[in-house]
Amino acid sequence: MSDTYKFAVVGNVSSVKLYQALGAETYAVSSNDAARTKTEDLFVATKDDENKSAVYAVVFVEEDFYKSFPDDLTERFSRKALPAIIPVPSPRSGDDNFAGNRLRRIVERAVGSDILG
Secondary structure, three states: OOOOOEEEEEEHHHHHHHHHOOOOEEEEEEEEHHHHHHHHHHHHHHHOOOOOOOOOOEEEEEEEHHHOOOOOHHHHHOOOOOOOEEEOOOOOOOOOOOOHHHHHHHHHHHHHOOOOO
């Protein structure tokens, strides 16, 4: 029996509509606190199987919200294999390329080389 996982997106109403069309579970939020609460809920969601497997493989969080999360929370996210909590660019993203740089670091750690650079 193979495991199946879902993917989710947490972001502004205008941002999450695109992801709905791709089959993601979407959660529209309007504040940093709401984004944090929803992301934490998705992070700890488990299936009713004997292993209490994660429900989600990946949770994408709009980078404006992700950047507001405290460091201890993002560190906790990085210690667990599933779900991966990944920031994605938001419509209001600046030129700092926060989400792209974070993804590059994750991939570099996983494969041992900067293959996205």
